[in-house]
Amino acid sequence: MLKYVLTLLYLFTFVWAAAREIKLQSPDGKIEVRIQNEQNLTYSIYIQKTLLLDRSVIDLELDNGTRLSADLSIASVKRNQIRTTITSPVPEKRRIIPDHYTQVEIRFRQPYSLIFRVYDDGVAYRMVTHFPDSIVIKNELALFNFAKAGKAWCPLVKPRQDADQFHTAFEEDYTIKPLDSLATSHLMFTPVLIQAPPKINVLITEADLVDFPGMFLTGTSANSLRSSFAPYPLEEKMVGGEFPQKIVTKRAGYIARTIGTRSLPWRVIALSTDDKSLPSNDMVYRLASPSKVQDLSWIKPGKSTEEWIIGSNLYNVPFKAGINTATYKYYIDFAKRFGFERILLDAGWSDNTDLFQINPEINMEEIASYAKKNSIGLSLWTLASTLDRQLEPALEQFTKWGVDFIMTDFMDRDDQKTVNFHHRIAEACARHKIMLMFHGSFKPAGFNRTWPHALTREGVLGSEYNKWSRRATPTHNVTLPFIRMVSGPMDYEPGLLQNATEASFRPIDQYVMSLGTRCHQMAMFVVYDSPMQFFSGNPSTGMQEPELMELLGSIPTVWDETSILDGKVGEFIITNRKKDNTFYLGAMTNWETRTFSISLDFLGEGEYQLTAAEDGMNADRYAADYKLTTRTVRKGDTLEINLVPGGGFLGKFLKVSN
Template sequence: MSKLFFIFLLTLTSSVFLFAREIKVKSPDGKIEVRIHQNKQLTYDVLSGQNALLQGSVIDLELENGNSLSAGLAIRAVNRSEVRTEIVPVVPEKRRIIPDRYNQVEIRFRQPYSLLFRVYDDGVAYRIVTHFPDSITIKNEAAIFNFSLTKMIWYPQVQPRTDADVFHTSFEEHYTIKPLDSIPAESLIFTPLLIETSTSAKVLLTESDLVDYPGMFVKNNAGKGFTGEFAPYPLEEKMVGGEFKQWAVTKRAGYIARTKGSRSLPWRVIIISSADTDLPSNDLVYRLGSPTPLTDVSWIQPGKSTEEWIIGSNLYNIPFQAGINTDTYKYYIDFARKFGFERILLDAGWSDAMDLFKITPTLNMDELAAYAKSQGIKLSMWTLAATLDRQLEPALGQFNRWGVDFIMTDFIDRDDQKMVNFHHRVAEACARHKIMLMFHGSFKPAGFSRTWPHALTREGVLGSEYNIWSHRAAPPHNVTLPFIRMVAGPMDYEPGLLQNGTKETFRPIGNYVMSQGTRCHQLAMFVVYDSPMQFFSGNPSTGLQEPEFMELLGNIPTVWDETRILEGKIGEYIITLRKKGTDWYIGSLTNWTGRSLTIKLDFLDEGNYELNAAEDGVNASRYAADYQLIKKKVKKGDTLEIKLAPGGGFGGRIRNVD
């Protein structure tokens, strides 16, 4: 939804532009400039102030029939526009109103192509538009980003699998930090990735509005930057995997997409920030997503859910055998109702993974659905993507009968054109059935949540489940995510583990899963991480013994009127401030370095407020589950001193009590 304040459109079609060699466009504040060059190739530069961040970057599109954008670059028209709008998102992931201000240039070529460049105060985006009357087969897209002034690159690298080609990945990796010239040429990298320059600028590379087209990977371009890599179209597939099967491509075509001849390709997005703290609150990717086609959005209800798979339903102090059964899920329903969660998730195991109508015998779905309804709690269901694809309409009908208003679908692990289309097809079907959803084992959202606002969150992140079997979900990684992955859209990390370990005491133990870092580190994630549907992965049996802590956690919203980053540095620490109504929420994370931080409460309005928070206890550096609750009166102008243990955190609410 957009509210248009002012659009100024100036169309220049004079013949002088047919021979233009350079076209310039600046951001509204004049600080960022793009220079587009028409030579033998179509190239562009991006400048921030006096610094050239990209130089000689190349744009081209090659069709299977030999036609290409660069074959005869005669310009027919150059159209310029200034756009000053506001977007009112259906689901406010970061803020209730999003300013959308940019200057745009549209270059129309004599051949049936156009090129759009938008220059914002916080970045640059371009997309190719085709104008063919019939369908086209795209052999390749040349998206070459030649960066200047590079210092270090933060990037996630695909780890090759033994049962599938390199374009199969769950998009769950650490961020490796290396100089550009030391990244191996064969490394396949998925986005977003971050370029740290020798100036103060940070540049984040990603994409948006990914529709009927493969996602963009990149490779090192001879130490000059990165070149886009796209998964070729899948021609043949086979089913692979053990308990959770998925389709793997065994033969690919010599092209990346077959698509409509008249269409817009995805946006290539270059986000530019002068400070680390600008990145976590940036929503440029969302702004570039296509507006939603949905007219009735009243049924879209963000919130919080329980999640039992990570801890293996390992409950205790109960009079029944825990597991995938009716009693266990009734216990979860009671827990959710007690602490303000709107729903529970039935994760993998409630049915045969390959047949959503073959329900586990120990589970009575009709009884459970009736009990959930009586308690005012909704049910959410896990599905295997290959199974959901095959049983889509009847399965969604069954979910409607059970009162299910949210589903997860899992084990996709691809972003070729066919799988991108799967995401849109499932989202459209779920919208017809008024069911919200999220994708696991999937690529970053890339503007998807603006088009399909009921797709509330997305995995594509190395998250809490990795504590089951590895040391990978550690605090330095956790405090990197807001600055890189989260910029591309909401992420389902699934925080809230209530067993916690220090760097020395942590062990990956299945069915007794602990987090790395403190209890308050887990709490703070509910404020720091964008996810309109947050999943609490902790053990309810532990939570019931700590009601004050759980009430604090349960009262944290998942959508926001405003987001600010008070302080932060990539991979080191962050202080996030969120507003909902008249209340403010603070979340802070640190890596394995303990810190003392001062937060000035200048953001408060005049009046009386109460702080209700949890901070690391005095022994949290040795016993990571140690915390202390804080409850005190505060007002505008006060300062809040917080101490973060190694791997620590702070989470709290400042409530207006007038």
């Protein structure tokens, strides 16, 4: 919500030949953008007077050959300085978001405008078209031309045998490569992080992705990255297997068909001179379109169980565990006991291709009645192609069962048609007051501001990879907050209770362990942004450790404030959150042993009870070893944290006296 707006506005007209460079500075004066028009429309970015991006090209080409950059002349330039705030209804980082920036809007005599915004923590631009009729966009060029060589954290797309390069689950780890070693054959989905000399972090992503394909990047064999977009799908076919999905068999020679007068997505360049500023950067949220949902009272963030990763492999129970009524009632009992708000019925509760063909081992009415009796919410997994085909009758049935949250899965694309699918599903769920998340999907790109009931999203290599690989390493886990998480909340599904060292880990289905310690998994509930957190651990193990589960159950999923006390990409992170008068601390490390002395100056006045889950004495050899401690602390005290390789720390500071 707007609290106040200070707008300094002036409008003037001139010919482009008289002013070939327009300058714009951030509110604090440390970042400067210079927009040029010579042979191409370009811009340069300086941070603290150091040239960072040099004459990076902006262009748009229509299918009739018309280009943005052709013979541009300016009609008007409008400058603004904005100081306002946004109140987030589902605050994954903070409730009150300062939105301070300087803006220039350049209106050309041709039917285009260009808008630049400069914040203290980054730069963004978008193009606006002003055609009376619909247009076909052949391509958009976004060239990010770095002044000096740097290194890049690249989520490189691995080709599929049954589909083209633009089919991906957006679940890759990060390869670190010199920027000038990246060629056009290196396709990366965004965000991509570049560390440029002298140690300036540049994170490239996008925001307000509506009716347009998502942006990939490729290298150029120079110090540049270049945009790439999936062409529009003309023909599709269903491919079989357990989870059928549509793949594109024929693509058009253009990337989008769209209305003629519209704003294109923001191209976002988040900037920082230290690593720890990245995870708390919320530029993407600020740039997204405001909520399309008026009544937000039914949106309820929280924690849920999730059984697919461990295969419902319960033990010490008086029934045969599996996808059946007794198992889900056990999950409801677990959720109720430890303060979780809901459970998820993952894949298998129905036929994957027909949401009305219920698994005969499941009595949905009995489960729904038992959940309602215990005040536990129900969530359901769906296959995207099935949900799309059965959308309205399925949502009506879900409402009858009391289901108020769904997951839909296996899109694995972000072409224009798939992006529009996401918005269509969100609109339908909003009408039925059903929350949702997408799996097998691209990053949120601000979707969660426009559709606040879309609480989280996958597009991340998370816990499920422990079932079949060694890829979800502690190093990967402490890379995610600095890159993927900057583009929006992520459904990692933490909380595995079988844990292993680097030497003892084995990917074993049905007995799924994590790489790293128990407390590394617990810390994720504070470190990772996700207003709906899914606990993937085995409830049977959790039942034997009630004090740890009670601590976990008391951790919120939305926050009044967030700060990163310290961190380094791929090495470690220490996150401090606040909800009401209680503070929470999460720390994670890679495979290095680390010790931290943390000042508790972030606390308010008075005494706090610190309840902490810490790596145990033998956690370096037996990764599930942890200790729970309780002590009284005050503002100004120092907290010593010792992390073993792959270790973590979770702390809750509850105020007990003034």
